[in-house]
Amino acid sequence: MDEHRDRFGGVEPICRTLTEHDCKIAPSTYYAHKNRLETPSARSLRDEELKERIQKVYTSNYRVYGARKVWRELNRQGHAVARCTVERLMRELGITGAVRGRKVITTIPDPAAERAPDPLDRDxxxxxxxxxxxxxxxxxATWSGVVYVAFVVDTFSRRIVGWSASTSKETRLVLDALEMALWQRDRDGFPHAQGELIHHSDAGSQGGFNRWSQHLRELGVCDGCGESAAGGAGVSRADALARAAERCLA
Known part of the structure; x- marks a missing residue:
């Protein structure tokens, strides 16, 4: 409207024209919106002031303070502010506290690998x-170290039908969860029908899976997907569960 108001004789004629075309905008709505843009709210002014203080505390403490320590330091300085406000403003500033220990990476996709088709189509x-x-x-994270937990969810009931835990992210981790899912569904009286089950996983990769796919073939789960995936998509049918389990791994 600011661009065309002089051409059409003001805001009101533009609003009348828009109303005739089933786009009802009152002139008061335009003026209220413009006033909010031109006059910052009290919260916006307060946020800008707090951002400066947060940045100062963060920088003066070697850029290692997280939201909790920044919040406590501001209150010690006499600036009463809620912790959730500090967390919000730190996200807007794009700053975070230092994390102790190594960063744990679970999934590492291989961008050069060919991705398998997606029979689910995200449904x-x-x-x-x-x-x-x-x-x-x-x-x-535990006191004694990092524990990896794998799980298989049946999307029909949202039930976790298989899970496993390990201190290492090897093939056995996700294979145990998959085997537990198969065993548990058989025990509950819901055995899988060959060719009807789709197993969906992410695009992580783990090489050298030949032995495990042979193992699953012996269980009657797949019909021999013996090649090892160098990385891949995330969906495979029941006759290729071995590759799907492999792709769960980083």
């Missing part, structure tokens, strides 16, 4: 049990 709604399983693994 994770299953019509029955054992139609779509989603697998992944994460890490949990």
């Amino acid at each position: 994770f709604v299953a019509s029955a049990p054992n139609r779509c399983w989603v697998a992944d693994f994460t890490h949990v």
